[in-house]
Amino acid sequence: MTFEKPKKKKIPQMTITRLAQYLNCLSLLPTEQYEEISSKELASKIELKPTQVRQDFHHFGGFGQAGYRYKVNDLIIGLERILGLDQQQKLIIVGMGHLGQALASYKNFEPLGLNLVALFDVNPKLIGLSLRDVPIKDIDDLPAIVAKHNVTIAAITTPTSAAQNTANMLVAAGIKGIWNFSPVNLTTPPDVIVQNEHLSVGLMTLSYRLKTLNKQNDGEQE
Amino acid sequence: MTFEKPKKKKIPQMTITRLAQYLNCLSLLPTEQYEEISSKELASKIELKPTQVRQDFHHFGGFGQAGYRYKVNDLIIGLERILGLDQQQKLIIVGMGHLGQALASYKNFEPLGLNLVALFDVNPKLIGLSLRDVPIKDIDDLPAIVAKHNVTIAAITTPTSAAQNTANMLVAAGIKGIWNFSPVNLTTPPDVIVQNEHLSVGLMTLSYRLKTLNKQNDGEQE
Structure with a gap:
């Protein structure tokens, strides 16, 4: 075939x-x-x-x-x-809270053709550390690092209140693909692609399917 | 309307x-x-x-x-x-690493009709602590807590290697809905619903859309 x-x-x-x-x-x-x-x-x-x-x-x-x-x-x-997984792309993650750290530990970036080049935070205690050999950088260094490595994708794992400002900064730095983990409808220019990972969508789907299953089991009729 | x-x-x-x-x-x-x-x-x-x-x-x-x-x-x-969000359901989270802690901090469970009743881990240093007033319990106490509170949904945020064993334990305890964050195809009985949150699906979709956008911008023809 x-x-x-x-x-x-x-x-x-x-x-x-x-x-x-x-x-x-x-x-x-x-x-x-x-x-x-x-x-x-x-x-x-x-x-x-x-x-x-x-x-x-x-x-x-x-x-x-x-x-x-x-x-x-x-x-x-x-x-x-x-x-198109054979074509390599560069990725960064912004926001090194629990979710950002969990994401940075994700083992499947390479098989998906993605190269994680840097992590970012505003917390001075985190800046300078590394996670799985990927450095945590000051958010102020983001535009320079994006330009230097030709980064195309950025994950947003900041607190909700910082998500839109982060998106604005990423867009200004030339990022074209945003992987958004914040429960926010981001506003971005039309040439920027936003992929939302909204937990509530999966959870609502699961919850619905479970209720439907229960009804079927109870033999209820609509 | x-x-x-x-x-x-x-x-x-x-x-x-x-x-x-x-x-x-x-x-x-x-x-x-x-x-x-x-x-x-x-x-x-x-x-x-x-x-x-x-x-x-x-x-x-x-x-x-x-x-x-x-x-x-x-x-x-x-x-x-x-x-069916008006019908309340009970939820637990198993695995209190970074992802589990990020999930436990999620603010939108209540509006979705979900009540987070307990968190579970195997690490004695975590057991007995609380996150946002939800207690971290010993995994051995899971069956009793599921039965007592009539829990229907469990999120799996364990390491990948522990995911299937956790699913088996959840099924044995009577859980009917598994919200799976591990990159694993879980094997479960037909009356158990598994909702997968596989990061690679969103990431592949974003990566594809970005490459397609680039091609359009370059004026390439297929």
């Missing part, structure tokens, strides 16, 4: 998220157990419909018949190519 | 996620600025198509015409009702 570049110019946001979910799920499979996988098995692992998986794969020139067993490695390579 | 209970029995997972995104976005709007909002404005804030927003609202008995300005408060109340 070969994956082709998509025919349509713009792939919808939801499709990209699903492709990333497929790749994430596949790369976490124990390889000895899963040399091959069907769309049904993959779909069940991320709670989507098999037809959705096949439709997405078909979109990119994958086979897409029901019952076909894809080679997991081929799928991974194909999805990595589509998502 | 009134929101009705959905006609279809099962709402697709992706729709629920979008409804949660709408509610999250709306509840973060500055109220003085946004008494009303159009589907176009809302769609642009979460980078979806206005037709998608109208279609979702229509699904639940919302008006759904282009150009119509929805009252933000009505939307919030309607979405909260659909997502």
